[in-house]
């Protein structure tokens with residue numbers, strides 16, 4: 001070995017190893033459930049969409065894992081037009097609505113969408129929630145509506161997800177994804193469909209949201225264990241965590257967000273203030289590690305509201 005090479009060799013040996021690989025190695029030592037103070041409770045979201053067997057699409061587009069994700073609450077801008085389901089508790093049992101002036105579905109859509117954005121940000125997704133603020137906007141193409149915001153977001157290359165709860169009883173079809181049509185279906189849609197169930201892309205002749213590039217997620221029918229755990233003040237916070245965790249984890253896996261970055265530190269009990277966000281929130285994200293993960297299925301099903309609530313035929317979806 002010539003002296004100069006030898007010197008280089010020695011220098012190599014004595015130089016400290018750069019800690020570049022540390023995060024990857026560290027992830028092996030992570031606890032399986034790194035949730036800390038993050039309370040969860042078992043929530044049964046019920047049957048999956050009966051139309052899952054009719055899935056006629058395949059989400060192949062793969063956004064980068066820094067893709068801006070916009071979360072919307074279904075019916076948050078259409079209360080007197082397409083209000084969403086009142087839910088079993090109110091419509092059948094005569095319970096008081098969660099909040100006067102909006103359907104229980106809308107109430108839970110808002111709470112769930114906010115929680116998804118909050119949890120997602122904590123875990124490294126580039127995600128934000130948009131609230132139109134005004135609960136009835138008659139013109140669907142008004143720039144403040146979910147439709148308009150979601151469309152703009154999709155046109156700019158982002159991913160938009162609108163949260164819904166399905167009708168109770170026979171009107172509901174169960175949980176599942178109605179994937180965006182504009183922009184094409186992505187791996188996020190695909191993974192959410194495996195987790196929650198799915199609908200054909202042309203469900204009801206292509207709904208307004210998917211047509212504009214917004215994927216709809218029906219969490220489950222607003223009844224039974226799902227509705228009870230949400231309504232019960234003792235389990236509400238944990239139930240929202242459980243649902244949000246499922247959605248966020250599924251999206252992160254779809255995007256291949258490395259697990260070492262994908263953790264929940266400790267989530268304090270939700271203060272009802274995550275509020276409206278309009279500017280995208282950027283989270284530092286790690287280099288891509290493509291890990292196509294097996295998605296676990298959880299029982300559930302779905303269908304669009306028709307007879308429930310004061311809903312007319314034209315459900316704005």
Ligand SMILES: [Zn+2]
Pocket residue numbers: 074075084085105164165166305
């Ligand atoms: Zn809905």
